[in-house]
Every structure is written in C-alpha cells, then in structure tokens.
Amino acid sequence: MEEPRIGVYVCWCGTNIEKVVDVAEVAKAMEKLPNVVLSKNYKYMCSDPGQDLIIKDIKENNLNRIVVSACSPRIHELTFRKTLEKAGLNPYLLQMANIREHVSWVHDDKKAATDKAKSLVAAAVTRVNHHEELQKRTVDINPATLIIGGGIAGLTAALEIADAGKKVFLLEKTNHLGGVVAGIDQSFPYFDSAQQIIQQFIKRIKQHENVEVLLNTKAENITGYVGNFKMPLPMLGIDAELEFGNIIVATGLKPYDPSAIREYGYGYLPNVITSLEFEKMLMSGKIETKDGKTPEDILIIHCVGSRNKNCHEYCSRTCCMTALKFATQLRSALPKANIYQAYADMRSFGKDCEELYLKASQKDIMFLMYDQQKYLPEIRRAPNREKCEMLVEIEEILSGDMVEVPADLVILMTAMEAHEDVKDVARTVGVSLCGNDFFIERHPKLDPVATTTDGVFIAGTCQAPKDIPDSVAQAKAAAARVLSSIDVGQVEIEVTTAFTNEDLCCGCQTCISVCPYKAIGFNEENRVSVVNEILCKGCGTCSSACPTGAIRTRHFTDKQIMSQIEGMLSMTKRKSKKTELEV
C-alpha cells in the first residue's frame, strides 16, 4: 500500500462549532501527527467551496486519505464520500470526527471542548491511516413493493404505485381493509362522507391487476436488503414467499382504552362511549342511549389519554377537530339537545379548521375549559335518573367555578396510540421507534417519509398522529420515493461486510453460531467458514467472537478501531516513553 498522505479539515459550521472550539488550534495540533500533509480550518466544509477545497488539495498534494472534522457522520458522511469520489479517491478513504453534536453543542467550556475535539480528530487521523479501498456493489431493484397496513395511507400508496404499472403486495393484519377511516361517518372540516372515499379506494384496490391483497397477514421474518427483500408466507406452503424491493410501513395507530382513567367510568357507566363508538352510532343513523332513549344532554370530553403524564404526553392531533365535527353533527341531528364540550385547549390548526371551530361556537354549544394536568372531569350516576343519566363535575378554569353538567351520553375523545405489535413490525423492517412508539423518519424536516434503513419508507399515522389529508400526502410522497427507486433500477449497497481469512480460520464455527443473519456457511472440504456477502449486514458480531481474528468486518476492522482508541488517548501525556504495547 502506498504511504498515507492525509489532509485534515476542521469545520467551523458557521459559528456552531467555532463558538466553542478553537478550530485553528485543533487544525494546528494535527499538523504534527504522522502522515498529515496539511491541516486546515474552514467556515463551511459541506458547502461547494468547502468541498472544492478538498478536491483541489487532493489533486495538488496527492492526498490519499481525508479527515473531515465537522458534524455527525450520520448527516454528512455520504456528502464527503462523494467529494472524495469526485477527486478520484475511493470514498472509504474518509473518516469523520463529530465535533458538533458530540462537542460544541454539548459543552460550554472552551478549553475542555477544544481538548476533546483534538482527541477526536487525532483518533480520526490515526484511524484513517488504516482505511482500505472498498469496491461498491450495486444490485438490481426488484420492482415489487410490500405495503404493510391497509388503512387510508397504505391504500393510497398502493394505488399510486399500482397505477404506475408496478406490482404491490398489500398486507393487512385484520380481515378487512380501510383501517380507522372504515369506521368513520363523515370527515372534518367539510363533512364529506368518509365511507364514500374509503369504499371507493377498497373497491379499486380489490379490482386492480397489480395489487395482491393479503388479509389476516402480519409482516414477519422479512430478510434481505434494499432492492431484494423477502418474506415467507408459511400459510401458503413451505416454500411460499414474497419478493420485493421496497417496503412502505403504514400500520397506523389504534384508539387508547379509557377504562384506565377512573374519573370517566368507562366500562361500567353504559352511556360513556369512545369517539369511534360514536362514529358507529352516527353511521347507524340513530343517536340514542343504551336503553333506546334520545339523549337530551350530551357531553364531549377532549384529551382522553393524551397530554397527560399518566397516559400519553403527546397531543393526538385530530381529536379536537373530530369533537367539533361531532358537536356540529349532533346539533343538526338533535336541534333541542344541550351539547357541552369539556376541552383543555382547542387545537384547530389546518386548512378550514379554525373556521369550523368558529361555526361550531355559533351553534349554541357550551364550551367548558378544564385543567388537563390537575382535575379531570368526574362522571357519576345521577341520583335522580328521571332528569338525566349522569352528572359530571368539572372545574371550569375560565370562570374559576366548579360546575355540574347533566349528561345522558358522554363521548370520550380518546387518544391514538401505537399497536401492541408495533415493536415486531419495527424489528422485522429494521427501523427505530421514538419514545412514543412512532416510527422515526430519517430526518424530521428534510426526509420525513424515509427511514435510516434503505428501502423502507413510512406513511400515515404510524409516524405520528395526523388527519386524513396529511396521511394521504405522506403516502403519495412515500410512493413517489419508491417509484423513483424502481425507475433508477439499481442501488448501491453496503460494502462493509465481513469476510474470512481462510489461512487464519481454525474451523471452530463460533462465528456461525453468533451471526444473526445466518450469513456464514462452513466449507467442509477446507474446514473453514465462508461469509455470504449478500446476506451479511456488517454488524461485526462475528469479528468480535472469532478467537483467531480470521473474520474481519470491512471498515470496522480491529486495526481501525484499535488505532482510533490509541489516537483518542494519544493526547494524554506519558511519564516516560514506552514502546508500543502489544494488545
């Protein structure tokens, strides 16, 4: 291998890094390290002039290793790998040091931050010495797509892709399509029929020649990688399996069970119902209590299970508007009824939603505000059942009064929460969940429907609570991403896989027993282990288990990581010079 000639670039990130880290001092300290040819600092390394600087230096100084010390590699490693490629260098001859997320944004003390930055950059320099050229591999994209979840998001994405002439497998775990929308009567803010929309979708899907619907089927045991995923279908025979190149997760959310909230008596007070149960009542065309009477007093309670530290802290986002929708529908169905809304905050963002709030408030509906953190409304059976079924005690915070509201029917605007099996879905598609068990997008602002796993996209409420228009928009975005990937036809895949040095392998097969992907096979003839690099995902578990060091994970070799450790601690002074220690 030719002598390493390293270029080091310390980025200011405007003032983001420069404010806390002495970038000039860091760059200067690197000049002394072995094989460093030049070390510079610059205002924005990721900008075009920043990248051009690297390209020019590579060409003029014959650099063959680059260290960029800037933001997280999770953000810009690909950017700078491309920069190296433009300059004719293998992209893997780059190492980044994260001195923004791990230094300047988390520390205040300038000296300590600068010292830490120095050790991180020094570690990157020592590591990059041992980087090797890796050859990229491209694979063909299977043009079929798996969509998990048959709600409005899944149906929309399926139609979009199928209409473009590509195959779709639509998986739904229940025995019917439509998701939550299939149980909704009319939709806010325009009171159009949700049934008409969803039933049309379902009809088209069922007739579509490019869509294969699999009901009562969950996503399980998915293997493979972008372009070439597989899922077994054991119920259709031992060898039956689906093959597809991309995945869209659209598993939605389910309603929260309010029986855990003591104050509301859900489960034993027969006329306390949930929002979805009320939708059912609306669809049946009869609004009545359990014993068949027309309710005279109706109370709608907001934020049930949302925005409270005992349940979910997030806002479920569509219940305020649904509550206003209900109040409006109730008013036209029952002109004489008394309608009350107990709300904590009224959230009516969205096109034409504030207008719906305004209209509803002109329809003789009583709005009562309660403190969601302190006193929840308390529902009890009325002593005198002649007049009304229940009495609800509410501490109304705008007036400061304790009020008692009569009610024959109470509608709980329940939160929307993740399905119990969401972790299984997350695991099988390899995507992380946030603290609320919603799927995490690759970037919250710039890449909201992709995930950190290539070939896996998310759409609809599984990403976070949202209404129909937002779910549909995300579904179309995810479908567009899939279609463009099919159009390109090929994708570069991870080359940081494992491989064995057959001379060192003693045939103990330890690696085979630890590999989570069954990616290693045993060659009986030579008595050595062999990695199937298509199946290997590069986790490195085999490398750390192998007793002889025969199996190496590319780009995360022992030597690379060991040298990084050395570099990191090289800034600590030694009392006396000791020779290199053997590990």
Place this chain on the structure above:
Amino acid sequence: MEFQPTIISFLCNWCSYTGADLAGTSRMKYAPNIRIIRIMCSGRVDPTFVLKSFREGADGVLICGCHPGDCHYHEGNYKCLRRFKLLHKYIQQMGIHKDRLRLEWISASEGRQFADLVDNMTERLMELGPSPIKEIMEIA
C-alpha cells in the same frame, strides 16, 4: 487541579450514537470527559477494545447499545451482554474497579438519558480517581 477522568465509549450506530447526536441537537450539556467511537452494533465490541482502552490510559469505558429486543441486527446486544458479564469479572481480577466499565442501553430518543449517564459516570470516576492501570503503564 481536580482530577479529570477520560472515558472511552463505544456506541452502536442505530440507537445509542443517534441518541448521543440527539443530545447534541437538543443542546443538552454534559461532562466533556467522554470520547465516543462509533461502531455498527454493540455486538462488535471485542473485549480487546476494552482492555486496549484501559491500557492506553482510559479511566473508564462505556458501552452503549439498543435496548434489549431493539438491536438493528436483532440480537447483537445480547451477544454483547453475555461477553460483557465475563469481561466485567475479568477486569475486576485485574484490579480494575467494576464501576469503571459499564454497559447501558440508550435508544435513539434517549438524548437526556445519555447526557445524564455521562455525567453520572464522570462523577463516579472522579470519586474513584485515576485508573490503577495508568500507574503501571506510566501514563500521567
């Protein structure tokens, strides 16, 4: 001057490194004593990495991975846990205090937990003082 420990830390790319990045994007402040090395999975942590860190002068080593069941590669963190238990016994035999080596689960959303963990471990190492290995290796 007060003793300032150095912690070498191995964070898996998918959960813990992302969690540490989140601490950054959320501007949570924590002790500057930690030095993070990114690996793909906690299952990649070879016991020799830990021993090497102590040998090179680390006062503590922190390994972080995804919560049980959440590993991006299904079970790398269980493999790590099993190895960790053995390693933990081994370092104590070498005279290294057990609190100098920790394995913790940090998810991508646990920026706060990560920041608190670093502070907590730094404080403990300040109580413990410099690693005894440094004396032997003659590292100041």
